[in-house]
Amino acid sequence: MATEAEILEETRKIRRLQVVVNLVMSTLAQCDLPIEEASEMIAATRRFALTLFPGKERAFDLIYRPRFQRLLAEKYRLV
Secondary structure, rough: OOHHHHHHHHHHHHHHHHHHHHHHHHHHHHHOHHHHHHHHHOOOOOOOHHHOOOOOOHHHHHOHHHHEEEEEHHHHHHO
């Protein structure tokens, strides 16, 4: 059973990741970056997520990758 301190730490990490993902999504939507730079921002966000949650690559790919892919497809008219 997790302690209250562990639960609070996990909640803090989740919130931090949500803020970063939302900030990157907003930046990508509003700025005219080349697709290479946008892709690097997404990769950096994934690396950040994995520093907070090591070994959770699959969770990131299931939760956040589709959101980023939709945004890139819409913004850069990818098929």
